[in-house]
Amino acid sequence: MTTLSDIGVAAAINISTALLFFVAFAILRLQPWNDRVYFPKWYLKGLRTDPVHGRALVSKFINLDWRAYLSFLNWMPEALRMPEPELIDHAGLDSVVYLRIYLIGLKIFIPIAFLAWIVLVPVNWTSTGLEGSQIKNITSSNIDKLSVSNVHRGSERFWGHIVMAYAFTFWTCYVLLKEYGKVATMRLGFLAAEKRRPDQFTVLVRNIPPDPDESVSELVEHFFLVNHPDHYLTHQVVYDANKLAKLVEKKKKFKNWLVYYQNKLERTSKRPEIKTGFLGLWGKKVDAIDHHITEIDKLSKEIVEERENVTNDPKAIMPAAFVSFKTRWAAAVCAQTQQTRNPTLWLTEWAPEPRDVYWRNLPIPYVSLTVRRLIIAVTFFFLTFFFMIPIAFVQTLASLDGIQKAAPWLKPLVDIPFIKSFIQGFLPGIVLKLFLIFLPTILMIMSKFEGFGSISSLERRSASRYYLFNFVNIFLGNILTGTAFQQLSSFIHQPADQYPVTIGTAIPLKASFFITYIMVDGWASIAAEVLMLKPLIVYHLKNFFLVKTEKDREEAMDPGSIGFNTGEPRIQLYFLLGLVYAAVTPAVLPFITVFFGLAYLVFRHQIINVYNQEYESGAAFWPDVHFRIVMALIVSQIVLMGLLTTKKAASSTPFLIVLPILTIWFHRYCKGRFESAFVKFPLQVCQFVFCD
């Protein structure tokens, strides 16, 4: 069992790691040659240019101003300085609302932590429940003395925990309610305040039925002229233009090389020559600039041809179209209503932003969509509960015996002590780690296969899957210690009333483990985020090997994005831990509060300076965030019930049953009250604010 000093050591290590990252960041970000890594957002907005130009050679690469290094943490207040409305302009509503998730964490957990330390910690600390068990040789740490474990069985003190559980629930719900309303207002205001954008007048129509007599384009026009005669403006069918895209891409590459050779000519005044063969290594020597000009001409012609092809070939036309209306009101009406008798045809929805559209999924027909959904649901179930089976199989293959059996000729190599210990010690761990690194990608591929039409919805779907995976394999997995499959079978073989008891008993014992987890994953990793190690290395590698023109350098920047599909489930894990431990082991709460504060700072800085959002969904993800926090609340209540049952607090436990019922009701209330602001689009807003 972890003692308080163990946790102190872990805290020291993690805090110093985090500080180390911050110092490294402070130094690296001041170097001009890293400027594009740490401030790409500003470059992309055109508000910052290379500091490399027009300085002394040394100061092109290294910042020699020693004063800049003194205040190495001053990016923190800077990150907080930009007011919210300006931040919305700068980075979009998605980013701002994403930051609000961290703020909610602070709003929920700071008061809860205070309350818990004022009320529950004294109650637990002054109890003597653990002294009895110490006689029985069960060592317990000081952390446990702060937790509910220290209270005697059947003690009247549990009333304190129950009252606190009520207080925590009401406070959390209050914060959630306020926040849902605030975000909904922000969303509607954002949508209404935006400048007229074509996609606000446009509706995406999917599943257009095939017609033997008319082309898709004619069919769409006729359909909307008949059904929305006063409002229909125009439409744009969706083409399958993969070949065209490839040609355009190729032309772009050639143009880039052309610029490179022209620059070279300017500098060296010598016409560059290249070989036309593979990778320029052999073949006929030609003048580089002329060669590229002719190639570009050829491609331009091909592109024109291919464009003709695509527009005329009926096979290239997908059964989907973007239909534009004269007014936003009409577009809102069309997006929210059912068009035909058959509700699986002519499906209308608000057009996503052009950059948010996931083109490949637009033409999937309805039946195929439902089949895909079934397949993915089954696959995800197996992935969550049985993912250890293939990994264990690969691990046996990657073990010493496995390698010797599969490839006996490797025996001499394997017998080398260093390689032997590497295989034994690291390989199995690496296999698992690799799987976990690729898991978000796997989930994303699954969502893509499922057929969502926009990148934002793909990310939302992946996020909810990732959350479930984390819940089963990190939260339950660490509490119940066993693979998800073992848990599943033990749950199936257990009476239903034993579930909360099983989890409730294990929860306080795992507090110190989760504290360590929070420090590693929540403190050090977040600090590492600001350092952007991977983009830094990749940028300099690219800069060294690939960058030929100014345009290339721009493309070598990898600002990245928030990554909703991985980031949000990670935050949710902290909500879950915080709420579950609030009434059980309040010692966990300060660690979680620090995580939320630190993460808020770091991500605010990143959003201002680094991340480049890929799309703008207008905070469409908020209902998911809300739902998962409510789920965490319900889990925490059930766990507490189970725990108190084992503590024989029979007189007080039944009072907890009301809580989950109230919480579920609260969720339904919020859903009815706010959700449609994120799904539909009120006509009043169209009419009043847009003034069409």
Place this chain on the structure above:
Amino acid sequence: MTTLSDIGVAAAINISTALLFFVAFAILRLQPWNDRVYFPKWYLKGLRTDPVHGRALVSKFINLDWRAYLSFLNWMPEALRMPEPELIDHAGLDSVVYLRIYLIGLKIFIPIAFLAWIVLVPVNWTSTGLEGSQIKNITSSNIDKLSVSNVHRGSERFWGHIVMAYAFTFWTCYVLLKEYGKVATMRLGFLAAEKRRPDQFTVLVRNIPPDPDESVSELVEHFFLVNHPDHYLTHQVVYDANKLAKLVEKKKKFKNWLVYYQNKLERTSKRPEIKTGFLGLWGKKVDAIDHHITEIDKLSKEIVEERENVTNDPKAIMPAAFVSFKTRWAAAVCAQTQQTRNPTLWLTEWAPEPRDVYWRNLPIPYVSLTVRRLIIAVTFFFLTFFFMIPIAFVQTLASLDGIQKAAPWLKPLVDIPFIKSFIQGFLPGIVLKLFLIFLPTILMIMSKFEGFGSISSLERRSASRYYLFNFVNIFLGNILTGTAFQQLSSFIHQPADQYPVTIGTAIPLKASFFITYIMVDGWASIAAEVLMLKPLIVYHLKNFFLVKTEKDREEAMDPGSIGFNTGEPRIQLYFLLGLVYAAVTPAVLPFITVFFGLAYLVFRHQIINVYNQEYESGAAFWPDVHFRIVMALIVSQIVLMGLLTTKKAASSTPFLIVLPILTIWFHRYCKGRFESAFVKFPLQVCQFVFCD
């Protein structure tokens, strides 16, 4: 254990009871003085007049034509004769689609019964699994020899049952799919083909926010002039006119009396006199006709005044309104879209038919609605699982000891042997029976409290609650023998994988009980339905004591209606039993098939001749019906899995897991494919068919 001959006896009793009812019906319906009881629908439509007029005195009351009695079952082919489109005209779509539920039962169970008897019965019969157990002195009936109980543990014959389970599932789903599509088409066709009705141009607006400056009426007008400027036509606010309604009712009663006295004057040529006191028993004597004329005048004035009051008093105006549009298209658009930023205000939905509106619930605000929903959900849970507690309490009160304790002065009375045996033998049963009789009313009150705005939705809600109650207390209750509360606690204390096993083991043992149940509830009761004993008695009592004028006689008719809230859950119980026993004890199937056939006949007859529908919802209940049959299918699959697990058919059981997954997927597919036809209203239909 019930033997085959026991079932034979029960069948004989029930068949002869049913025949008795049919004979009684055949005799009674031919008597002219019962004409209004057995053909009220035709009277209400004005297509039939009293046969009493213009005949000999005797034949006014008794049909003396002996030939009419010979073919006492000829109402059956008559009931089938009317084709479906005509029946829709005659009785509305609701009734026709309701009949289709019975037809589905036939479509599903006739092929399943054939298949089960051809394949499963031989497989079960030729097994010898029960012979072993007979040695152990467990008697088993011949019914059990037909059931899966007769197959040896671990036998390979279970493959037959699994293949059949697949066949049954696919067949049921196929029928359901076809039927859903058919009903959706019927609904859309019905809505489109109807003559222009004002409610098709009208939207019901609820939760109109209070405004300090404007009245509700002005507010509504301004709101819709701004948000639907091109389409808004007019509106009608909803008044709280309870007092007005009472006055109108009173005036109607007086008018009726006036007619009565005028008739009397005509017949007797003597001006009738009445006393003005209580019930006409004392007080001043006045001329009856004059008195009523003055009273009616007074009331007419009061009504005009009250009408003025209601229209001018802002307190009498409810925050709800019916808004009419110029086109059906605009009404469809308004009903399907969100109006304001706050989705809980200005809630729009299609206006129900005027007679379908449940006025009292229109002004309930949103927050109150969600609170009511919570209260009812909790109440219903307790009602389902703990309803035995108050009943047991009343039963102890109604027992001998209870009465002697509560009212010792009754002791001499209670000591009389007859009363003693009555209290001991009947009273406890009657208490339970009374509760079960009032249960649908209780559920209806609960739905009303929950705040639905139309009678059709109230009935749908009550139906789903009644189904759940039946599922827990009749289906599970009889299988597991114990009160619902005992089951609940045994389920909670049991591992989850034991649920299907517990039910699966009990299922085959209960087959003969359910066969008896089907014969009593499904054969004899259905036959009793056609006899209409209660309306018959009530009509004649009213006719004898209360009827004064021709109008009174019309009102004494009680045609009743289908009673979706009690009828549909009852049918669903048969679907459940049929699907569960299809693979387990095929002997149950013929009994269920007979039920569906008989009920179809009887209810088709009743719908043509008797029932007067209270509203027309356009078969809006179909998604519920579909959902419950799918649920029954899933229950049957899980039960079969549990049963085969106890039979140690380990190699074949896992193949059944696919079935519930496929069935759930099928349900989701149907939901996406068809449900919106029952919720939304496609714009295409508005545009094309209505030709506004």
